Amino acid sequence: MKKIIASLLLCTALIAPAAAMAKDVTITTTLDNYSGRDAYLAVYVTKPDGSYDSTLWVAGSKQRYLGDLRGWISAMTAAGMTTLNLDGITGASIGSGQTLTIHSNLADTLIDAGYTIHVESAVEQGGEYPDDAVAPITSAPQQVSGKGYVATLSVSM
């Protein structure tokens, strides 16, 4: 009995802070209707000073074409990164008119603190949009429209 209580206490100790310090964020990116191949997207977060913080999702799996997401790559390079681990945060490229929905667990310290979400898009034999859509991370829902292949980017929690 003691053991169970002890482990329960331990668990709540581990879970409670997490519950208190992070929020589930839904990031929805809808593409325009365009003619061309499926788009590669990088969804990443920058710090208040504009420098790279973290990558939330990469749509498109062929290394050959990831290099076309130049803004994202150069942001990571400027932040001093030398390797990239995309395990668990990558999926298929996104076609014309389709929607990419990401559920992400963002720390409270990122919310309403000047952090921003960037969506970069590139299409093989088509355009490349380093900051296709940019939205601040705020507790109020955000919806912005994109410059390129992205029609709308909305962030809610």
Added chain:
Amino acid sequence: MRRLHSLAGLAAAVVVTFMAITGAILSLQPALETASARAWAGLGSVAQLAGAVATNLPGAERLTRSASGMVVAYYAENGTQRAAQIDPATGGVIGAYEPSGFFSFITELHRSLFLGDRGHAIAGLASVAIAVLAVSGILMLVKRMGGWRRLLGQVKGTRSQRLHTFLARLALVALVVTSLSGAFMSAVNFGFIPDGTSLSFAMTPQSSGAAPAAIDSLPALAATPLGDLRELVFPAIGDATDVFTLSTAHGQGYVDQATGALLSFTPNNFWQQLYEAIYVLHTGVGVWWLALILGLGALAVPALAITGTLIWAQRRRHSVRLEQNASWWSARTVILVGSENNSTMGFAATLHNALVAQGERVHTGPMNSVRAYPAAERLIVLTSTYGDGAAPASARHFLAHLDKVWASPAPSVAVLGFGDRSFPNYCAFAEVVQAALVARGAEPLVDLTTIDRQSSQDFARWGERLGEAIGVPLTLSHTPARPASQDLVLVEREDFGCEVQAPTAILRFAAPNGQGLLARLGFKASLPRFAVGDLVGIIPPGSDVPRYYSIATASGEGVLEICVRKQAGGVCSEYLHALNPGDRIEGFVRHNPDFRPARNRKPLILVGAGAGIAPLAGFVRQNRPGRPAYLFLGARDPASDFLYRRQLEGALSENRLTSLDTAFSRVVGGQYVQHRLAAQADEVRELVAAGAQIMVCGGLDMARGVRAALDAALAPLSLSTAMLKAQGRYLEDAY
């Protein structure tokens, strides 16, 4: 090899055809792009073009140049990115850039059938299938033609076989190139082969920060010819430390926007270069003529798929079943078959299956495939004889290849000949084979035996003797399969030659008028399909063996016409001569595709005597007016057996026949047809020099005389009938 080819072909036919058609459509793209890319003249440097573009499009962000020379600039205008096609000569804007929706659609269809990675896998496997088919096909062709050097020789066989081989030889190189390159690209796509790219986190170098110089003055850009450009990314406007990112055919580098110095350059590695080269090979981008050649090659695929399926179906219908055919290297008993039309193969299959039933390891194959058999203790040869003692089709290369066999200790042999005792040179080729084997030291198991007119009894008796010799009880019971025959009604007959002791009848048959429901509904029984020169097999009552007669008409004419000379004691000819209009017989058609006039406008020399005139008269009737056709006709007496006289005289006046040269043997100063050829040797020589094809139809004696006369006439050209035969220009139907 054949099984691999058939299985791969049948399994992949649909998807391979689909890939080929979409690929052929895509092959037009490089040519269209090159045509629209304009102005290759005055191609300058990247600096000139980039400078002009920056002036014309102040918001320019990126410049790309495709392999076909099309230049596209991406630029920002009021916060949105736009793309414009650029004139590579002047840097001026041609218009907004819209990628072709049609070609994008077809490309995606070709690459993945819109099925994502599953589609990519299908496309990759289709490439592999084409490569397997091309390679196995060429190996089959080499074997069939008897060596690499004869690969381009004349092909024989049905129309499907000839078309299949013709197209395959034309398209082979293109198909090997597209399929192997396609398979490579697919392997790269799935990561089986590295593509040489990696995400680079090398720090992008920075410009010196001084005021940007005029773009067209930057040395590194000026040193790059426009032809090498792949992509140029302009520095961000207002950021003096940003750089130009330059991708060329050779690698990627950065250029200082103030000094124009090349700050760093990473050349393409081996895998990148390999991928680019193979990409060009597959797509033909920038090499429009290559793309068109590959596209034309791809167009052959649907036709190859259809003819291949037809060939497979024909073979399946006619095939005999061999139980457990062992490989050539493991078989203790090897059976080799020399056959012109597969009837001997039926006997071989009976022998094969009887031996296998006794637990023997047996390999059965055509005589042409003879080789050293390491495990063979005995070699059994079953062969018919073609025409005047020659090898049948599946044994044509046997004697030439024979020496290979005696590299190892000679196995003991048994030779069985098939033929018809009423012809001269009965089983002559079997005797040649027996002599050749014995001369090389082979020990005969049983004496050379001959089978007259497919006699089942003779065959069974030989089997008993063979069984005793090898210590295996053999019971061979083979009944030659009768082809499915159909009723034919005699509608008309004309008789000739009775006065000169050569009764000859022209018999015209039609399909019987049907009775019953179908006929009343308007369905008419129809003749089987045949062309002039095909054979009709007729089985006389009380016999198992069909006799064959050349057909003088095509099925489209509605009658099946043959010409039969009455032979004393000839079971079938007496049976046919006794027919009256309205009588019915049973017959079946055997196609004879090797005895047809070539489809060209070169002269035809037709030589025939007696009943052999019939198919030649048919060829004359079908000849296009104006194509030179010379007929040498032999008969006994113009008053009695001048067959087809009215028809041939009509053809002369219609210009379907150029000349008619007759030889009559029972008149004063009688001549044979070969004498007329000798008399006209000069003209014959001229015609052959002009590419003429010679077709001979008649008895074996006449054919021998004609060959001798022609060989004499052609000697000054250093040509012979044998050489013309190898080119398909000397065709003989002798009986």
